Amino acid sequence: MEDNYLDEWVENYLDLTVLNGFVAMISKHAKTTSFHIYVLCELGVKESWTKLFIVGPLPSIDRPIGVGKKGDLFCINNDEELVCFDLDTQTIENLGVKGECFFCDLAIYRKNFLPIGRKRR
């Protein structure tokens, strides 16, 4: 699964996330503006990192910030706006939210995970 991109990887981007029930690593190939998505099939086994797919070229996207519930990739574009990339249709939807690149994070809201409030004694 190892590739030799030594000369081509010119911009740093690597991030850990969860995708479709797998621990996943997303790396950006700056020259082609494409994103390589790997999933970990077996915890503790380096060889089980599997390249799932490559998306792109996506020249307008700076970096992903997280993966949504349906496996959509939420990203920050070059204008520091939040966009949603649909991996199935390969389309980008601008969500009309501005945010600074390095201060964005994605969290999935879930209702009634546990009752909020002081525990009864």
Added chain:
Amino acid sequence: MHVLPSPTQFIPFNITKCLLHGYGYDHVNGDVKIIQRFTISKYYPDDDGVDWTCLPTTPRPFWEVYSVRSDTWKTLDYDMDVPEGIRRNVYLDGVCHWWADDEKYMVSFNLSSEVFSTTLLLVTWKIIILMSG
């Protein structure tokens, strides 16, 4: 959800730092757990005539796990070293994962078995990390 403050936060004459966290569901015991790692360094106030060096030695870094079910903090009796500069932590199916962007491996903690494990990253990624430095 009510969480008791960890007693570690109140160790006198020391600066406690908690840089790593994780939380999630323990499927085996039907519990929700929080895990955090403390690094402790001695606090030396400015020259006020007190010999602070007579304080007990600084404890080594350690991990603590909070169980919502038992409402208690427990200190793990082994330490898993995780490099500073943790970039991302993710949670999936009862396991917390931490990854530092200058490291070759990812550290994971199973909230049910309370056991750590590591997974090496691919060499390709190490190249990216080096080139950004």
